[in-house]
Amino acid sequence: xxxxxxxxxxVVCVACSHPVSDPDVAQVVDDVxxxxxxxRQYIPQKVSRDTLYEIAVMGIKAPNGRNLQSYELRIxxxxxxxxxxxxxxxxxxxxxxxxxxxxxxxxxxxxxIANDTSYDMSQVDCGLLGxxxxxKAWSMGLGTCCLAHPIRLIKDSxxxxxxxxxxxxxxxxxxxxxxxxxxxxxxPNTRPRSFDMVKFxxxx
Numbered sequence: 696x697x698x699x700x701x702x703x704x705x706v707v708c709v710a711c712s713h714p715v716s717d718p719d720v721a722q723v724v725d726d727v728x729x730x731x732x733x734x735r736q737y738i739p740q741k742v743s744r745d746t747l748y749e750i751a752v753m754g755i756k757a758p759n760g761r762n763l764q765s766y767e768l769r770i771x772x773x774x775x776x777x778x779x780x781x782x783x784x785x786x787x788x789x790x791x792x793x794x795x796x797x798x799x800x801x802x803x804x805x806x807x808i809a810n811d812t813s814y815d816m817s818q819v820d821c822g823l824l825g826x827x828x829x830x831k832a833w834s835m836g837l838g839t840c841c842l843a844h845p846i847r848l849i850k851d852s853x854x855x856x857x858x859x860x861x862x863x864x865x866x867x868x869x870x871x872x873x874x875x876x877x878x879x880x881x882x883p884n885t886r887p888r889s890f891d892m893v894k895f896x897x898x899x
Contacts (some may be wrong), residue, residue: 805873
């Protein structure tokens with residue numbers, strides 16, 4: 696309950712455009728960020744659309760260049776459609792999905808993200824959008840996995856063209872990557888990170 700209180704407090708402060716300086720709030724944020732890991736096994740439980748919409752809204756709250764919101768999202772929570780995409784890829788090139796039963800690790804929901812190709816920083820905006828959604832989902836007990844390879848397979852598969860069209864992205868938008876989302880069926884450990892690339896530059 697205490698964590699929930701501080702999480703709500705953080706949201707209220709952010710909504711009011713004031714930085715959060717409460718150490719308890721900072722600790723909750725640290726806990727979420729440090730515990731998050733990619734999930735590649737999901738239980739077959741549907742995620743409510745209210746929950747998915749809440750996650751999408753928090754994604755859209757992410758920073759974006761000149762507030763252009765140079766992205767579009769399509770949320771697919773239809774298992775038959777996700778299976779049809781896999782079947783189409785398998786039909787065109789079975790070797791690419793050999794040993795797999797799903798393009799998205801069996802997640803019950805996938806968020807497809809496209810960038811506006813007329814804006815040269817739109818891919819950065821899409822990354823910020825996705826990170827917000829991933830962190831929000833984790834804070835709600837949902838697992839995610841950021842996936843680009845399945846999008847390559849889908850875009851390279853002629854049989855998938857009708858499904859890409861069904862997503863209905865606006866003209867000039869490019870399907871960039873996807874986020875699998877659902878309730879985790881595993882508890883993997885977070886992977887170690889190297890911090891050697893962090894350097895402070897001093898003036899001479």
